[in-house]
Amino acid sequence: MAVGQAVWDAQNGSFFDNVLNADGTGHNVLPHIGYQPFLQVVDPALRRRFGLSPVSPSMAALDSPVARTQNGFANDADRVQFDVTLSTAVDQVAVTSGRLEGEWTRGHRRFFHYVTAMPVASSLPVMSARYAIRHARWQNIGIDVYEPAGAGGNVARTIRAARDALTYYTTHFGPCPYHTLRFVVMPYNYGVGAEAYPGLIAVRETSVAGPYAQPPRPGGIDPLYGVLAHEVSHEWWAYQELPANARGGNLITESLAQYSELMALKERYGAAALDPVLRQLLDTYFMARHRAPSPESPLGYHTAAAPAHDL
Numbered sequence: 394m395a396v397g398q399a400v401w402d403a404q405n406g407s408f409f410d411n412v413l414n415a416d417g418t419g420h421n422v423l424p425h426i427g428y429q430p431f432l433q434v435v436d437p438a439l440r441r442r443f444g445l446s447p448v449s450p451s452m453a454a455l456d457s458p459v460a461r462t463q464n465g466f467a468n469d470a471d472r473v474q475f476d477v478t479l480s481t482a483v484d485q486v487a488v489t490s491g492r493l494e495g496e497w498t499r500g501h502r503r504f505f506h507y508v509t510a511m512p513v514a515s516s517l518p519v520m521s522a523r524y525a526i527r528h529a530r531w532q533n534i535g536i537d538v539y540e541p542a543g544a545g546g547n548v549a550r551t552i553r554a555a556r557d558a559l560t561y562y563t564t565h566f567g568p569c570p571y572h573t574l575r576f577v578v579m580p581y582n583y584g585v586g587a588e589a590y591p592g593l594i595a596v597r598e599t600s601v602a603g604p605y606a607q608p609p610r611p612g613g614i615d616p617l618y619g620v621l622a623h624e625v626s627h628e629w630w631a632y633q634e635l636p637a638n639a640r641g642g643n644l645i646t647e648s649l650a651q652y653s654e655l656m657a658l659k660e661r662y663g664a665a666a667l668d669p670v671l672r673q674l675l676d677t678y679f680m681a682r683h684r685a686p687s688p689e690s691p692l693g694y695h696t697a698a699a700p701a702h703d704l
Contacts, residue, residue: 406485406522406541408579410590411515412466427468452690453639460639464514465646470637472512475591479505481521488520488539488577490591511570513591514632520577520595531556535573541598547617551576551596554618558625561657566629574628576621587620589627596620614662614670619654626653640690 434440435448453460464470479487483503491507498504524539529552536555538548555574563569571592579595587596609615630649636642651674659667682689 406520406579408518408520408595410518429468452642453637455639455641457639460637463638464635465631465638465642466514466516469515470635471515472635473515474512475507475509475517477507479507479519479521481505484523485521486524486526486539488518488524488575488593490517490593492572509591510572514635516590516632518577518588518590518593518595520579522578524577527552529556531559534559534569534571537573537575539575539577541578550615550617551621554615554621555625557618557661558622558657561660562626562629562653565656566653567633569628570633571628574625587624589624589631591632592628594621594624596624612666614658614666618661619658619670622657623650623654626650626657629653 433448434443434445437447439445440447462470475489475491477489477491479489480502481487483498483501485503487503487505489505489507490513491509493505494508495506496504520539522539523542525542527538527540527548529536529538536552538551540548555576559569559574573592575593577593577595579597587594589595609618627646627650630653631646634645634649636645655667655670658670
């Protein structure tokens with residue numbers, strides 16, 4: 394996920410969430426209960442300057458009892474029942490996770506009431522803009538695409554990617570637990586990429602109106618397809634399989650999401666079409682490893698109690 398400011402606000406829309414990422418990034422403006430280790434100063438020089446004791450930048454060990462009480466989104470491991478009423482300008486649509494239970498207008502404000510059908514991970518967005526909404530379906534799941542009114546955009550490409558991803562992931566990983574899967578364009582002027590929340594995929598405007606706006610080259614892979622396939626997979630890897638905030642957590646969230654994306658691409662385009670994608674991923678990996686300030690963490694650890702295995 395790209396780094397952005399805490400709240401984005403412009404002529405056509407607003408966006409914020411309650412996410413605290415382990416690297417200190419996110420768009421969080423909502424309160425959290427208790428001490429938030431995600432927000433503490435970790436820079437060694439700054440800690441020395443202010444007389445603070447050193448902290449380890451590495452993630453907690455697999456057997457850490459504290460890590461088992463936390464997840465990657467909050468300083469506790471509990472899922473939450475989300476019930477919220479949002480108020481916005483009368484010409485805008487407010488969107489978040491959950492089923493839309495009611496909508497009404499009072500004075501110059503428009504109200505939307507959302508409720509999740511089950512407890513969900515505490516990773517919840519709020520977006521509001523002048524949206525045009527396109528409805529589609531995949532089996533018993535609604536697919537809703539929210540794009541800024543008049544943007545044109547890539548609604549058909551989004552729906553195709555959503556249907557393909559749902560087909561592959563439900564076949565191989567189990568059912569999707571949501572009645573509706575929303576794709577919402579964030580009115581964002583910078584940054585790239587997209588972010589997944591329970592039952593909702595937020596796509597930055599630059600991902601749709603920028604480099605992904607052009608149709609794929611003949612015989613090539615649609616880059617928007619890959620982005621959306623990756624984000625949809627987070628509805629399984631992170632939101633159904635919610636890892637503790639410990640070593641190996643990113644293997645469940647990002648590594649399995651990357652694997653799922655590749656399998657969805659392979660299903661649609663064939664194995665041969667993945668060669669340039671895999672080369673790019675390998676180049677990105679080696680470049681990041683070269684620039685990393687500390688040694689790479691291994692996938693497996695050898696202990697007396699648990700012999701090492703090849704992964």
